[in-house]
Amino acid sequence: xxxxxxxxxxxxxxxxxxxxxxxxxxxxxxxxxxxxxxxxxxxxxxxxxxxxxxxxxxxxxxxxxxxxxxxxxxxxxxxxxxxxxxxxxxxxxxxxxxxxxxxxxxxxxxxxxxxxxxxxxxxxxxxxxxxxxxxxxxxxxxxxxxxxxxxxxxxxxxxxxxxxxxxxxxxxxxxxxxxxxxxxxxxxxxxxxxxxxxxxxxxxxxxxxxxxx
Numbered sequence: 370x371x372x373x374x375x376x377x378x379x380x381x382x383x384x385x386x387x388x389x390x391x392x393x394x395x396x397x398x399x400x401x402x403x404x405x406x407x408x409x410x411x412x413x414x415x416x417x418x419x420x421x422x423x424x425x426x427x428x429x430x431x432x433x434x435x436x437x438x439x440x441x442x443x444x445x446x447x448x449x450x451x452x453x454x455x456x457x458x459x460x461x462x463x464x465x466x467x468x469x470x471x472x473x474x475x476x477x478x479x480x481x482x483x484x485x486x487x488x489x490x491x492x493x494x495x496x497x498x499x500x501x502x503x504x505x506x507x508x509x510x511x512x513x514x515x516x517x518x519x520x521x522x523x524x525x526x527x528x529x530x531x532x533x534x535x536x537x538x539x540x541x542x543x544x545x546x547x548x549x550x551x552x553x554x555x556x557x558x559x560x561x562x563x564x565x566x567x568x569x570x571x572x573x574x575x576x577x578x579x580x581x582x
Contacts, residue, residue, distance in 0.1 A: 400569065401518040401569050405487060405489060405517075406428060406435060408516065415439065416440070416485060417440045417442065417510070418440065418486075418487070419487070420488070420489070421443075421486065421491065421505055423451075424445060424453075425457065426453065426458045426462070429454070433458075441458070442462060442464075442478050443465075444465050444467040444477070448466050465478070469491070482508060482510040482513070484510050486508065487515075488516070489517075492546050492549065493519050494543055499552055506556045506562075512580075514581070515556075517549070517576070517577045518577075519546060519549060520534075520538065520543070520573070521569070521572040521575040522547040522568075523545075523573055524572040525571030525572045526573060549577060557579045557580070562580050566578075
């Protein structure tokens, strides 16, 4: 079994039942998702928005309600998660099963450029998370932005809290990417763009943006 297939099987096994309660339970600790959505601020006129690892479709649903003139696209490696996303979004988004590190956007979506790309609490679950970032940035349109939110280093939080949080999220194969800021800067350099990364809630989460000229 290839690495991609093995990861897909792991995610399906993890979320086959969890997907049914995912949104109700994760709302309390996947912090910063709504801030990411608000800061997308896509240009008017049918901007293309892609969410990588779209999960249950929760974010795409809110993005579509916030900016109804946008065209929505989503991909996830888990067919189980996509069952929930399709039930929620219906025909409002184009959803496909694909690997974040190696998807062919033109073949899957009929376009290979997006004005906005979002990755929310997924890099901490993707083995080749740096590869996912570089692959995402390669699909930005001119003036496009890649928005990322994920667990931070929790440096400003008590040690007991960090230990407890990491123990809990580790049960779901989640590992915070403590050098996310440096990785985003590297990705931005690769496309001749800029990056901005900032901690939220004393480092509980990290919110970052890569902008293409």
